[in-house]
Amino acid sequence: MFLSTWFFLPTIFAYLVFHLLWHQHKKRILPECIPILPTLPLIGSVHHLLQDRDLLQLIRKWHLKLGPIFGLSLFGIPAVVLNEPSYLQKILSSSEPGHLTRPSLHTSALMPPKFHVGVLPSNGEKWKSQRMIVGKGFTHEALKSYLPIFNLHGKRLISELKNILPENEGEAITQLQDLLVHTALRININVITGNNVKGDDESSQFLQDFHFIEDTVANFVTSPWFAIPPFSWWYRTRKAEVGKKAGNCERFLQKMLKQCKNGEEDPSFQSMMRVMLNQGVCEEDLISECLWLSFAGSNTVGLTLLFTLFNLALHVDHQEKCREEVDGVFSEVEEKGGNLGNDDIFKLLYLDRCIKESQRMFSVIPFSTRQLQSSFKLDENVELSKGTFVFASHDAVHINPKVFPNPEKFDPDRFLPENIRTRSSYAFTPFSAGRRDCIGAKFAMLEMKVVLAWVLRHFELETLDSYDNVECQYNVAVSPKRLIRFRLKERKL
Numbered sequence: 411m412f413l414s415t416w417f418f419l420p421t422i423f424a425y426l427v428f429h430l431l432w433h434q435h436k437k438r439i440l441p442e443c444i445p446i447l448p449t450l451p452l453i454g455s456v457h458h459l460l461q462d463r464d465l466l467q468l469i470r471k472w473h474l475k476l477g478p479i480f481g482l483s484l485f486g487i488p489a490v491v492l493n494e495p496s497y498l499q500k501i502l503s504s505s506e507p508g509h510l511t512r513p514s515l516h517t518s519a520l521m522p523p524k525f526h527v528g529v530l531p532s533n534g535e536k537w538k539s540q541r542m543i544v545g546k547g548f549t550h551e552a553l554k555s556y557l558p559i560f561n562l563h564g565k566r567l568i569s570e571l572k573n574i575l576p577e578n579e580g581e582a583i584t585q586l587q588d589l590l591v592h593t594a595l596r597i598n599i600n601v602i603t604g605n606n607v608k609g610d611d612e613s614s615q616f617l618q619d620f621h622f623i624e625d626t627v628a629n630f631v632t633s634p635w636f637a638i639p640p641f642s643w644w645y646r647t648r649k650a651e652v653g654k655k656a657g658n659c660e661r662f663l664q665k666m667l668k669q670c671k672n673g674e675e676d677p678s679f680q681s682m683m684r685v686m687l688n689q690g691v692c693e694e695d696l697i698s699e700c701l702w703l704s705f706a707g708s709n710t711v712g713l714t715l716l717f718t719l720f721n722l723a724l725h726v727d728h729q730e731k732c733r734e735e736v737d738g739v740f741s742e743v744e745e746k747g748g749n750l751g752n753d754d755i756f757k758l759l760y761l762d763r764c765i766k767e768s769q770r771m772f773s774v775i776p777f778s779t780r781q782l783q784s785s786f787k788l789d790e791n792v793e794l795s796k797g798t799f800v801f802a803s804h805d806a807v808h809i810n811p812k813v814f815p816n817p818e819k820f821d822p823d824r825f826l827p828e829n830i831r832t833r834s835s836y837a838f839t840p841f842s843a844g845r846r847d848c849i850g851a852k853f854a855m856l857e858m859k860v861v862l863a864w865v866l867r868h869f870e871l872e873t874l875d876s877y878d879n880v881e882c883q884y885n886v887a888v889s890p891k892r893l894i895r896f897r898l899k900e901r902k903l
């Protein structure tokens with residue numbers, strides 16, 4: 411009794427003092443009009459995130475309860491979450507340097523320091539110069555030169571699918587997610603290094619090491635406490651393993667760089683390595699950038715392809731409309747020797763709308779994050795102070811019924827020009843917007859249309875799953891909690 415009194419009284423006292431301090435802190439740093447999630451001493455609102463690991467559902471639920479903006483404390487750091495297009499516009503379109511900083515992912519600490527340079531992880535002047543340099547690999551002309559690579563890997567995917575089908579005739583297959591992510595990664599490596607990753611030992615090892623790094627980093631995003639004792643042994647072990655694999659990847663990329671310097675590269679296009687080399691980027695920065703670009707463009711593209719095929723497998727009528735379009739284009743392509751060109755892709759308008767509607771329903775990158783380096787006026791009444799984290803929630807806008815009525819319905823016509831015109835341009839932002847938007851947006855759309863056209867040309871798809879039993883999880887990107895089951899039928903052409 412004596413002991414417990416001595417334990418509980420100071421605890422309650424400390425708790426009350428904390429609340430008083432937090433209240434004053436909050437008054438100082440988050441405007442009064444912003445509803446805020448309940449907080450606990452030290453950890454702030456983080457316990458809400460621990461109760462239920464489904465972060466996206468939680469954010470959607472809090473927006474319904476608290477409105478288009480709400481606040482929370484992340485270990486004492488104030489944060490706001492936004493799901494209103496005008497708010498997203500305000501933060502994402504700001505070109506004030508203090509509003510462009512992306513907080514360093516705690517996960518990037520898993521990577522050795524020499525891999526901390528790149529458009530994705532850098533900020534300030536370094537970001538600005540890297541973005542200018544890397545941007546030259548994403549011009550209209552550059553994208554057109556990558557089309558043969560998109561086609562090559564689209565065809566490889568078809569062969570891989572044809573290989574697994576006889577073993578699983580009539581059965582459901584679950585390998586599609588892996589194959590699509592793998593295809594996207596191979597395309598990326600091919601464009602970045604000029605090596606067509608045809609599956610020799612070296613490039614396969616690179617892909618394996620890369621996937622290990624990607625998976626470890628992804629697992630760590632939603633479990634930052636693994637860096638704190640008593641869990642830190644896990645962190646230290648993983649950090650050492652990630653360091654080893656990153657070293658292997660570095661050696662592979664160095665070899666590619668050497669080939670590039672010696673002029674032993676595919677003359678039909680300029681690899682991103684070549685683009686950077688021509689602009690005098692030093693070797694260390696170049697290797698780091700290559701790794702981050704591969705990271706940014708593999709899971710994102712692979713998972714968007716997966717969700718689009720899932721929607722088309724669920725809605726066979728829409729799948730047929732896409733296929734009619736694709737068959738029309740292929741009838742000419744086959745006469746011309748077999749590769750889809752820029753003009754062909756331009757004709758795939760219905761497929762384009764189906765991809766966009768899938769991105770709306772499944773926002774693979776659900777939010778953009780900024781940490782304010784200077785104060786920021788969101789509207790007349792709301793001014794956020796320096797240091798505040800801002801989460802611009804693409805996912806929560808995409809399923810906001812005020813912005814997209816009946817949001818759970820798959821309706822590609824939402825993206826007809828006449829319907830787009832009536833919405834804010836910040837209502838649909840799967841690639842974010844403004845000066846720090848996705849540098850690979852056009853690259854990704856072109857790549858996805860080529861790969862999907864190849865799949866729809868060769869296979870009819872069904873799924874054994876439905877929206878009700880496909881739950882999603884968030885790590886770095888959003889993916890299904892368990893593999894989606896597809897049934898593929900090869901078409902007789």
Ligand code: HEM
Nearest residue numbers: 529530706707710711714775778841842846848849850854
């Ligand atoms: C469907 C595929 C993709 C999606 C949904 C996607 C989405 C995004 C989003 C939401 C951002 C964050 C922007 C912000 O913070 O406001 C981003 C940034 C970025 N993405 Fe993508 N992305 C995709 C594909 C790609 C590809 C293929 C590449 C490169 C080959 C790429 C490279 C990057 C880079 C370098 C950044 C950082 C830009 C900067 O900070 O200036 N992405 N992406």
